[in-house]
Every structure is written in structure tokens, then in C-alpha cells.
Amino acid sequence: MLSMFLKRSVLMLGMLLGLLVITFLISHVTPGDPAALAAGPDATTEMIEQIRTERGFDKPVIQQFFLYAFGILQGDFGTSIHTTHEVFDDIVAFFPATFELVVFSILIAILLGIPLGVISAVTQNSWIDNVIRIVCSSGVGLPMFWLGLMLQLYFGLQLGWFPLGGRLDLMTDPPMTITGLYLIDALLTLNFPVFLEALHHIILPAVALCFPALASIIRVNRAEMLETLTQDYIVNARAQGISVLRIIGLYALKNSILPTLALIGLRFGWMLGGTVLVESVFDWPGIGLYTVQAATASDFEPVMAATLVLGAWFMFANFLIDLLYGWMDPRVLKKG
Amino acid sequence: MLDVKNLTVGFPVRNRGEKAMLMAVNDVSLTLNKGDALGLVGESGSGKSTIGRTILHLNPSTSGHIALDGEEITRLSAAGERALRKRAQMIFQDPHSALNPRMTILRSVAEPLVLHTRLRGSALREKVGELLETVGLQKQFLYRYPHELSGGQKQRVCIARAMALNPELLVLDEPTSALDVSVQAQILEFLKSIQQQKSLTYLFISHNLAVVRYMCNRVAVMYLGKIVEQGPTEEVFKAPRHPYTKALLEAVPLPEAGQSRRTAPLGGDIPSPLNPPTGCAFHTRCDKAIAGKCDRVPPPEVDFGHGHVASCFLGVEGQGTTGEKIRELA
Numbered sequence: 286m287l288s289m290f291l292k293r294s295v296l297m298l299g300m301l302l303g304l305l306v307i308t309f310l311i312s313h314v315t316p317g318d319p320a321a322l323a324a325g326p327d328a329t330t331e332m333i334e335q336i337r338t339e340r341g342f343d344k345p346v347i348q349q350f351f352l353y354a355f356g357i358l359q360g361d362f363g364t365s366i367h368t369t370h371e372v373f374d375d376i377v378a379f380f381p382a383t384f385e386l387v388v389f390s391i392l393i394a395i396l397l398g399i400p401l402g403v404i405s406a407v408t409q410n411s412w413i414d415n416v417i418r419i420v421c422s423s424g425v426g427l428p429m430f431w432l433g434l435m436l437q438l439y440f441g442l443q444l445g446w447f448p449l450g451g452r453l454d455l456m457t458d459p460p461m462t463i464t465g466l467y468l469i470d471a472l473l474t475l476n477f478p479v480f481l482e483a484l485h486h487i488i489l490p491a492v493a494l495c496f497p498a499l500a501s502i503i504r505v506n507r508a509e510m511l512e513t514l515t516q517d518y519i520v521n522a523r524a525q526g527i528s529v530l531r532i533i534g535l536y537a538l539k540n541s542i543l544p545t546l547a548l549i550g551l552r553f554g555w556m557l558g559g560t561v562l563v564e565s566v567f568d569w570p571g572i573g574l575y576t577v578q579a580a581t582a583s584d585f586e587p588v589m590a591a592t593l594v595l596g597a598w599f600m601f602a603n604f605l606i607d608l609l610y611g612w613m614d615p616r617v618l619k620k621g
Numbered sequence: 622m623l624d625v626k627n628l629t630v631g632f633p634v635r636n637r638g639e640k641a642m643l644m645a646v647n648d649v650s651l652t653l654n655k656g657d658a659l660g661l662v663g664e665s666g667s668g669k670s671t672i673g674r675t676i677l678h679l680n681p682s683t684s685g686h687i688a689l690d691g692e693e694i695t696r697l698s699a700a701g702e703r704a705l706r707k708r709a710q711m712i713f714q715d716p717h718s719a720l721n722p723r724m725t726i727l728r729s730v731a732e733p734l735v736l737h738t739r740l741r742g743s744a745l746r747e748k749v750g751e752l753l754e755t756v757g758l759q760k761q762f763l764y765r766y767p768h769e770l771s772g773g774q775k776q777r778v779c780i781a782r783a784m785a786l787n788p789e790l791l792v793l794d795e796p797t798s799a800l801d802v803s804v805q806a807q808i809l810e811f812l813k814s815i816q817q818q819k820s821l822t823y824l825f826i827s828h829n830l831a832v833v834r835y836m837c838n839r840v841a842v843m844y845l846g847k848i849v850e851q852g853p854t855e856e857v858f859k860a861p862r863h864p865y866t867k868a869l870l871e872a873v874p875l876p877e878a879g880q881s882r883r884t885a886p887l888g889g890d891i892p893s894p895l896n897p898p899t900g901c902a903f904h905t906r907c908d909k910a911i912a913g914k915c916d917r918v919p920p921p922e923v924d925f926g927h928g929h930v931a932s933c934f935l936g937v938e939g940q941g942t943t944g945e946k947i948r949e950l951a
Contacts, residue, residue: 517719521782524677525733526706539723613723 289611297604304596308589309353313346357593363586367579372590375575380594381465382452383564383571387556389468389487390495395549398499402506402545403538409511417503424500429559433493433566440489447489450568453482490567494559498552505548509541516540543613550606554599622822623653623676623790628685630668630675636895643895645671647846648685655789658816658823660833660854662869663843664891669826672843673792676824677709678702689790707737710783714795716775720767726753726778727763733785752781756811773804777811784815792824797832809836830873834858839928842866845902846894852929862923862931864907901933909935 320337321328328336337343341352356362362372405417441449452467453459460470460479468487471480513519514537522532557573564573572591579587630646646668653659661669674680676687678697687695694705710733713719720729730749734740740748750760756777767775776796783791796812797805813836816823827833833840834854841851842865850863861867868887889906892898898905904915911934920932 517713517715518721520674520679521711521713521719521779522721522732523679524706524711526703526736527732536721540721 286611290608293604293607297600300600301597304593304600305354305357306350308592308596309350311592312585312589313342313349313353362590362593365579365587366584367582368575368587372587375587376572376590376594379570379572379575382569383557383560383573385466385468386487386490386494386560386564386569386571387553388466390491390556391498391549391553393491394495394498394502394552398502399506399538399542399545402503403510403533405503405507406510406514407533417507421500421503424496425504427496429493429497430562430566432496433490433563436489436493437566448486450486450490450566452486452570453479457482490563490569493566494556494563497559498549498556501548501552502545506541506545509544510537513537513541543610546609546613547606550602553602557595557598622655622690623651623824624686624688624691625649625651625672625676626686626688628672628675628687629683630671630680631683634895641895642683644846644897645894646675647897649843649846649848651841651848651851653790653822653824655822656816656820657839658825658837660837660840661824661826661843662828662830662833662840664828666891666894667843668846668894669843670794673711673794673824673826676790677711677792678705679711703737706733707786708788709790709792710786710788711792711794712776712779712783712796715799716772716779717767717799719779720775722767725764725766726770729767730778730782730785733782737786748785749781752785753778755784755815756781771804772800773808776800776804776808780808780812780815787819788821790822790824792826794826795828796825798827798829805832812836830858830869842869845891845897847902847932849903849933850929850931852925852931853927856925856927856929860925862925862929862935863903863933864909864935865903866931 318333320333320340320342324333324336341349344352360373362376364370365372365375368375401417405414408414436447437449440446448454457479460467460476461474463470463473467483468480471477471483519532519536522536523529527536560569560571560573561577562573563569564571565577568574572594576588576591579585579591628646628649628651629644631642631644634641634643649668649672651659651672661672663669671680675682678694682695685695686693689705689708694701697705720726724732727746727749730752731745734745734748746763750763753760753762758774758777758781762770762774762778767778770778793812797808800808809832812823815821823836825833825837827836837854839852840854840857841848842857842863843849844865850857850861850866857866858870861870865887872887887906892902892905898916900914900916900918901907901910901920904910907915910916914934920934922930922932924930
């Protein structure tokens with residue numbers, strides 16, 4: 286287990302370096318003047334030249350890369366034009382909102398997806414299975430932002446069950462910052478009205494964000510369960526007199542969960558891409574909205590930093606799943 | 622000890638959108654005495670495995686009766702089912718698929734003991750160790766996972782697991798056909814010796830006639846869900862009565878080069894059990910089929926003595942039954 290942990294850690298560091306090179310290349314080598322980009326659209330020629338020397342854009346590319354990399358190691362991601370803050374501070378401020386949304390969303394996808402996948406497999410070809418499969422196909426097919434808009438229209442405007450956007454009502458003070466996640470902070474400070482309000486606000490965006498993940502988790506889990514259920518050790522477990530529920534939960538699910546786990550890891554990473562859309566639709570003040578606003582303001586340093594953070598998150602999610610794999614399945618450890 | 626009467630097992634299926642019943646086992650009767658090893662042979666899809674699984678209540682039966690020691694087990698309460706699990710166990714074709722890949726050997730073999738006995742902790746571990754020893758595996762295997770074992774070792778583990786509760790009846794579904802030939806011999810030898818030691822009753826499902834001849838004192842030949850011939854192994858092998866049995870026996874490869882066959886091998890495929898042929902199910906592939914009779918009327922069961930029974934009109938003629946009687950049957 287330890288050797289696997291070390292191997293995967295080294296691998297992840299290598300990939301992070303690769304990601305760093307890519308974001309650097311995108312901003313420094315692509316056509317266009319990085320100094321002009323960094324200075325923003327309204328800058329004068331002198332300002333651009335000043336930035337060029339200040340930021341070292343007149344130096345050789347290799348040297349620039351090291352400057353960039355060392356800057357990032359020290360937490361220097363540059364300055365955002367549209368918020369006028371350090372990008373690092375912005376990201377620290379916006380990240381918890383995104384993290385809260387994504388975690389809440391993936392939890393919905395897991396808690397609904399796995400049982401629905403099992404039910405679908407166990408009732409194969411019945412009407413229950415058919416309904417679940419139709420919902421899945423639409424989940425994979427529907428664009429997230431459209432689904433978000435429809436949820437807003439129906440549950441937000443028409444029925445008025447949920448607020449249209451934001452993390453809390455405009456008049457509500459956020460709970461004392463401990464983790465930055467409102468739901469958790471509200472609970473920790475025993476501020477239940479704010480907890481309920483935050484919960485009320487997060488449901489629609491989380492549902493919109495989780496839908497594709499939910500659908501694919503159901504599909505993969507269903508397919509794996511169907512295959513596992515035909516294995517002889519399942520038949521044997523029945524021949525020994527083990528109860529059906531125990532067989533499904535303990536034998537079949539445990540043996541078919543690995544591909545679902547890998548999928549959850551991937552989806553957890555992809556959801557960050559989804560937050561760019563969902564946060565824009567629901568006015569959710571997270572990294573996604575921040576990035577979109579930066580991009581529309583030609584404010585490129587926040588975009589680069591966000592790419593880096595989201596990419597690192599994606600890798601970290603996969604790293605965790607790799608470790609979980611090793612822990613869950615004795616056969617994976619052996620192969621390293 | 623095991624008495625199967627007129628057992629029929631059908632599975633509901635959809636055939637071109639229409640609901641239909643697939644008759645996997647059709648009106649089958651079998652008797653096993655204590656210590657018997659009955660070989661159930663036939664092509665894939667003939668319903669041999671379904672019979673085994675139905676006896677163990679892994680499939681529902683459609684009609685017919687199954688009795689164990691005179692006690693009806695066709696429909697069982699939860700408690701009755703629990704009791705059956707102790708008395709009858711199963712061994713599968715592919716030992717790899719028969720062991721849960723996420724359980725150590727210890728857990729796999731201990732499972733039936735945990736379910737049905739009060740053994741726990743070190744006593745349980747000791748018992749599992751003993752069981753492994755009886756199948757020729759050392760205690761070091763206890764904490765291994767199935768993927769660390771060879772096929773033969775895995776099958777031994779499966780046997781140990783099946784033997785854990787001292788069952789009286791074992792259903793063996795092609796227990797050696799997934800193994801290397803050298804390992805097959807060891808496993809067969811072992812199965813035979815424990816059968817004699819513990820006077821177990823075997824229902825031995827196989828398509829390998831040589832294996833059945835070695836293992837079983839009685840044999841039943843299945844074709845399309847029906848038993849076409851059954852009797853003492855040596856008699857059936859030496860004097861097969863049903864054309865299908867003859868074809869099967871002649872399909873066994875001859876040990877020496879240059880030896881030639883007396884008849885052409887069986888042509889065609891087994892017909893669909895969704896739409897079985899009328900009359901004798903075998904008439905579509907039988908070279909001795911009598912037009913107007915075999916394709917219209919189900920053949921009678923003819924007794925050749927010593928429990929050797931075949932369902933064929935030719936048997937009737939062979940017994941010297943008069944033409945009138947055949948016409949009467951027709």
C-alpha cells in the first residue's frame with residue numbers, strides 16, 4: 286500500500302508539472318502579446334512596456350517559465366484586473382463556494398446513483414428498470430446549463446419552491462467563517478436558520494450539476510451489477526442460504542463497485558468544469574463564476590490560475606480514487 | 622434418497638415481442654439412491670444444469686415433485702429451505718467465478734459454517750483449516766485470495782466449502798471441465814474417494830462421457846429438456862439403445878489414429894427449446910426416424926431391465942413388440 290502511495294504521488298507531481306507547462310505555454314507562446322493581455326484592453330503603450338519589463342516578458346521563454354513556476358510555488362498567481370485583488374486571494378475566497386457545491390452535488394449523485402443502479406439491475410427489464418433507464422439517458426444527454434435554466438423556471442419561478450440563485454439571501458449574514466462552506470460553518474456555529482437557508486439555496490444548482498454524474502453512475506453500476514449477479518459465487522451464496530438482501534449488498538455490490546468508484550473520481554473532476562456553467566446560471570459565487578467574469582473581462586491571469594487549480598483538483602480526485610481502489614481490491618495492489 | 626418426478630422447469634421469455642415459455646426441463650423423472658453417482662450428460666442447452674439448480678432451489682420449478690428422503694422439497698418454507706442448504710450443496714464448473722474475489726479463502730470456506738453452525742473465532746479457523754487439509758491444501762492458504770491460487774487449488778477450496786456442512790447430496794456442475802487435464806484427474810480421483818468415504822450422493826453433470834464413465838454408477842442422457850435414456854453406466858455405454866446416445870458415444874474421439882467410425886457424426890444443431898419438434902424431440906436429427914410416426918407421437922419408455930430405460934420406438938421394435946402395439950401407440 287505504501288509503495289503504491291509513493292508511486293502514485295510521484296506520478297501526480299509529474300502530471301502537475303505537465304499542467305504547469307501547458308498553462309504557461311497557452312498564455313506565453315500562443316500568438317498575441319502577453320504583456321498586452323496582462324495589461325488589459327484599455328492600457329496605453331507605455332503601460333504595456335512597463336508590464337513587459339516588470340513581469341519579465343522580454344526575457345527568454347525558458348527563463349520566463351522558471352519565473353512563472355517559482356511565482357506559483359510562492360503563491361503568486363498574478364493580479365486580477367477586474368477584482369483588483371491578488372489572484373491567490375481571490376481563489377482562496379471563491380474556492381469554498383465551489384467546493385461546497387461540488388461536494389454536495391457528488392454526494393447526491395452517489396447516494397441516489399448507487400441504490401438506483403442496484404434497483405435497476407435487480408429489477409432488470411421491469412417497468413422500474415425502464416423508468417430509471419429513461420431518466421439516465423436524458424441525464425447523459427441534457428446540457429447542464431439548460432437543465433439549470435429549466436429547474437429555475439419551474440421550481441424557482443413557477444412553483445416558487447427554491448430561490449433562483451446565490452448562496453444565501455442578500456440580506457442574510459453568512460455564518461462565521463471556519464471552513465468557508467456555509468452548510469458546515471452554520472452547523473458548527475449551531476446557526477440552524479442559516480443552515481436551512483444555505484441548504485435551500487444549494488439544492489437547485491447541485492441537482493443541475495449532479496445530473497450527468499448521477500446518470501452515468503446509475504448506468505455503470507447497473508451494468509456491473511448485472512454482470513456480477515450472474516457469477517457462480519452469487520449462485521453459491523444462494524445455495525448456502527444467505528439472504529437475498531445480504532447477497533446483493535455485500536457480495537454483488539462490493540464486487541461491482543470498483544468501476545463506479547473510478548467513475549465517481551472522474552465525475553468529481555469533471556464537475557468543476559460543470560461549475561463554470563452552473564455557477565453562471567445560478568449566480569453562485571465560486572471559481573466558475575469568477576473565471577467566467579475574468580474571461581469576459583480579458584483578465585487572463587485568473588483564468589490561468591483557475592485552470593491550474595481545477596486541473597490539480599482533477600488529478601487529486603483521481604489520486605484518491607487510485608488509493609481507494611488499492612484498499613478495496615486486493616488484486617489491484619499486487620499489480621501496483 | 623432423491624426422487625424427482627415429472628419435473629418441468631420453464632422460463633418466461635419474450636420471443637419476437639410475444640411472451641413464451643422456454644421449457645428447459647420437460648417432464649423429467651430421476652431417482653438417486655444413497656451413495657449413487659448419477660451422471661447427467663447431454664449437449665449444452667439440454668437442461669442438465671437447470672435440473673441441478675432446480676433441485677437446490679436456485680430456480681423455481683414449474684411443475685412436478687422433488688423429494689429428499691421421501692420428504693417433499695418442491696415448495697419449502699424459509700426454515701425448510703435452511704435445512705435443505707445443509708443437506709445439499711453445489712460445485713461449479715468455473716472455480717474462479719465460484720469464489721468471491723474479495724474474500725480470503727478462510728472467509729469463503731467459513732461462510733456456510735457461520736450461517737449454519739455456532740462455530741466462531743479460533744474454533745472456526747481450526748475447522749476451516751481441517752477442511753482444507755482434507756482437500757489437500759495446507760493452512761497457509763487460509764489468508765490467500767482466490768486470484769493467488771491455481772485452478773485446481775481453487776476447485777479444492779470449492780469442494781472444501783461444499784463439504785463444510787457434511788451434506789448428503791452434492792450437485793456437481795461440470796466440476797472439472799474448466800481445469801487442465803492433469804488437474805482434472807486429481808480432482809476426479811479426490812471426488813471419488815470422498816464419495817466412497819462419506820457415502821455421498823452425487824448428481825454429476827457433464828458433457829464428458831469418459832469422466833462420467835469413470836465417476837458414475839448410473840447415467841442419464843438428456844436431449845432438449847428430456848431424459849432420452851438412463852440406466853447403469855456400463856450397460857448404457859456398452860449397449861446404448863437410443864440413437865442419440867449412440868451418436869454421443871460415437872462422437873468420442875478414438876484413441877488410435879487410423880480407426881474409422883461406423884456412422885456419420887450427428888449433423889445440425891439442437892433445435893430451439895422455444896419451439897421443440899413434435900413427437901420425438903430428436904427426430905429432426907435422427908437417421909433412423911420413421912416418417913409419420915417419430916415426428917407425430919412422443920415415443921414410449923421402454924424398459925430393458927436393470928433400470929435401463931430408453932424412450933424410442935426402435936426400442937419397442939427391438940423388444941419384439943408387435944406391429945399392432947406400435948400402431949396402437951401411434
